[in-house]
Amino acid sequence: MAKKKELGYEESLRKLEEILHRVENEEIPIDQLTELVSESMGLLKNCKSMLKGAESKVEEAFNEMED
Template sequence: MATKKKMDFEGSMARLEEIVSLLERGDAPLEQAMTLFEEGAKLLRECTSQLDQAEQKVTLLTAGEDGQPVEEPFQGEN
């Protein structure tokens, strides 16, 4: 029995775009559409989590009083 490998962010986004396209066409039977929707919702949660983790790692470099770079935590736009 093969285990599913977790996709990277780019792979997840590509699959999510594919799912949205399939659902927008509107020709999938209800059961398949629900399965696609559930997969898309899971991928969206995973992508959001990955983006949140990446944002926490970002730091801004600014010049300190002595002109040397100083790291500060990233303060995202909210």
């Protein structure tokens, strides 16, 4: 099985915006809506992880400046 490519922050955010637009503007069957919610949760988790990683790197940089 091929390894799934992890999306960058901007791409994840763009996909979240697309899903939101669809949910707000289309009639979506409940089965498909469930899939979209699940996909959104994965994208949000990915964004949160990247933001935490960036925060950690910024903190490290500031700590190195103080030393």
